[in-house]
Amino acid sequence: MSGTPVWSVDPRTGEQRAHVAAEASAADVDAAVRAAHAARGALADRPTRAAFLRSAADELDAAREGIVAAADAETALGAARLNGELARTRTQLRAFADVVDAGGFLDVIIDHPDDAIVPPVPDLRRYKVPLGVVAVYAASNFPLAFSVPGGDTASALAAGCPVVVKAHPDHPETSETVLAALRKAAGAHGLPDAVVGLVHGFDAGLALIRHPLVAAAGFTGSVRGGRALFDAAAARPNPIPFHGELGSLNPVVVTAAAAADRADEIGAGLAASMTLGVGQFCVKPGLVLVPGGGDGDRLVDALVRAVAATAPGVLLDHRMRDNFLAGTAARLALPGVDAPVPAGADGDHGVRAGVLTVPADLLAAADTHDALLEECFGPVTVVARYADDAQAHAVLDRLPGNLTATLHVSPRESEGAGDVRELLARLTELAGRVVVDGWPTGVAVAPAQHHGGPYPSTTSTSTSVGTTAIERWLRPVAYQSTPEALLPPELRDANPLGLPRRVDGRREG
Structure with missing residues (x-):
C-alpha cells in the first residue's frame, strides 16, 4: 500500500491491530469520484436498484460473523450491540428497496392544460431525478448503521446516486469488509464496483467535499468537523447540499x-x-x-x-x-x-x-x-x-x-x-x-421517523433515518408543453411504469 498507512486500532488496549489501507491522495479521490460519476447510468433502472439493495442486505447477512468480529475489535461495542446494528442496517437497505419498487418517491405530478385559469396553465409534468455523486462521511459511533452501508448510503443508492464514502478512522477494517459485501451485491446485478467507493484520510475528506463532480453530502459527527465541511460545501464555486448531523444535548x-x-x-x-x-x-x-x-x-x-x-x-x-x-x-x-x-x-x-x-x-x-x-x-x-x-x-x-x-x-x-x-x-x-413518557435512545427505521432538528443538531431540515431520507438526494424537474414521445416514461399519460401520481389534482395509484 502506498501513502500514509491506515491502521486498525483496538480501543480496549490502544494497540494497532492491522495495516488496513492507505490514506487516499487527491488523485485517488478524483479517480473514485470520476468512476462514481461514470456509474450513474448503471443505477438508472429502478428494478435493478431495488434488487441490488436487497442483495446488499443479504451479503451483509452472509458476512455477518466477520463483520461483527472486525467491528467489535475496532469499537469495543460488543457482539450483541453490533449484531443488532447489523440487523438494523439490513432493515434499512430492504426498506429503501421497497421504496424504490413503489416509486412514490418520484413524486409524479401532471397538470394538463387549462385555459380557464388566470394565468392559463400549460401542460406541466413534474418528477424528481437523482442529484449525482453523493459523498458520505461515516460516523464513529455506528460503524454499520451510519457508516459505509448505513442510511446515507442506502438512501442515496435508492435515489439512483452513486456514493463515495469517507471511512471513519476508528473502524477502517470494518469499512473495507462491508464495502466488499456491497460490491459483491452490485456485481451480482451487473453494476460496477464504482457505485460504492471508499476513501480513507482527513485530507481525502476535504478533497471529497470540494470535488466538482460531488453533488451532495451526508455527514454524522461532531459540530466542529461537520461545520467545517458544511462551510466548505457552501464555499465551493457551485455550492452543494450538505446534510450534516452534528451534535445534540437532547x-x-x-x-x-x-x-x-x-x-x-x-x-x-x-x-x-x-x-x-x-x-x-x-x-x-x-x-x-x-x-x-x-x-x-x-x-x-x-x-x-x-x-x-x-x-x-x-x-x-x-x-x-x-x-x-x-x-x-x-x-x-x-x-x-x-x-x-x-x-x-x-x-x-x-x-x-x-x-x-x-x-x-x-x-x-x-x-x-x-x-x-x-x-x-x-x-x-x-x-x-x-x-x-x-x-x-x-x-x-x-x-x-x-x-x-x-x-x-x-x-x-x-x-x-x-x-x-x-x-x-x-x-x-x-x-x-x-x-x-419514553426515552430518545433507539431510533426506529420507519416511514414516519424524523432524525434531524434545528441547528446545530443538523444543518438541514431533512431526516437521516426513515424512508423519507431519500428526498435529500433528489431534485424536482418540470417538463412544459413537451410532446408525449419526448417525455420520460414516468411522465407519460399512459403511465407505463404504473407509478403513483397526482393528475390534475387527483391522486392515482
Whole structure:
C-alpha cells in the first residue's frame, strides 16, 4: 500500500491491530469520484436498484460473523450491540428497496392544460431525478448503521446516486469488509464496483467535499468537523447540499406530577438511556430538568443508584476518552455543580459513568455555566433542579436546536391537564423528534421517523433515518408543453411504469 498507512486500532488496549489501507491522495479521490460519476447510468433502472439493495442486505447477512468480529475489535461495542446494528442496517437497505419498487418517491405530478385559469396553465409534468455523486462521511459511533452501508448510503443508492464514502478512522477494517459485501451485491446485478467507493484520510475528506463532480453530502459527527465541511460545501464555486448531523444535548423535562407518580421508574430509565452504548448515542439525554424537593430527590436517588451500579466501559477511541475525562472534570469544576456519581477513568482504557447536578437557576441566569448546555460525548448526564415552571422554561429558552426532546408527565397530564400542552409546544420548537413518557435512545427505521432538528443538531431540515431520507438526494424537474414521445416514461399519460401520481389534482395509484 502506498501513502500514509491506515491502521486498525483496538480501543480496549490502544494497540494497532492491522495495516488496513492507505490514506487516499487527491488523485485517488478524483479517480473514485470520476468512476462514481461514470456509474450513474448503471443505477438508472429502478428494478435493478431495488434488487441490488436487497442483495446488499443479504451479503451483509452472509458476512455477518466477520463483520461483527472486525467491528467489535475496532469499537469495543460488543457482539450483541453490533449484531443488532447489523440487523438494523439490513432493515434499512430492504426498506429503501421497497421504496424504490413503489416509486412514490418520484413524486409524479401532471397538470394538463387549462385555459380557464388566470394565468392559463400549460401542460406541466413534474418528477424528481437523482442529484449525482453523493459523498458520505461515516460516523464513529455506528460503524454499520451510519457508516459505509448505513442510511446515507442506502438512501442515496435508492435515489439512483452513486456514493463515495469517507471511512471513519476508528473502524477502517470494518469499512473495507462491508464495502466488499456491497460490491459483491452490485456485481451480482451487473453494476460496477464504482457505485460504492471508499476513501480513507482527513485530507481525502476535504478533497471529497470540494470535488466538482460531488453533488451532495451526508455527514454524522461532531459540530466542529461537520461545520467545517458544511462551510466548505457552501464555499465551493457551485455550492452543494450538505446534510450534516452534528451534535445534540437532547433535553428531558420531568414535571412535578410525573416525579410524584413514578420517580423510581424515571430515574432507572434515565440511567439506562444515558449509559446505553457507553453514552455514545447521538440521542443520549444530556440535560434533565427535574423538580427540586422530595419527589425530585427520589428520582435523582434512583438515577444515582442505577448509574453507580453500571459497569465501566470503553469509548470508541482514546481521543474521545481524553475529551470525555477533560469535559466532565471541567463541568464539575463550575460553581454549584456536584457529582453524586463522579465520572472518571477506569484503568488505562475504560471510563466510569457519572451524574452531575446543578441548580437550574445557574443555567437560566448566567453564561458561566454554558458548558453544561453543550453535548459531552460519553456516559454522563446533567440534572438541573428547578424550583418552579418559570425556571424550567428559562433554561429551555437558552438551549440550541436538538435532535430530540423528551417530556415525562403524569397520567392526568397526559389527558391535557395543566400546562403540558404549552411545554410540549416549547419542546417542539427545540427538536425534530419529541418523545413523551419514553426515552430518545433507539431510533426506529420507519416511514414516519424524523432524525434531524434545528441547528446545530443538523444543518438541514431533512431526516437521516426513515424512508423519507431519500428526498435529500433528489431534485424536482418540470417538463412544459413537451410532446408525449419526448417525455420520460414516468411522465407519460399512459403511465407505463404504473407509478403513483397526482393528475390534475387527483391522486392515482
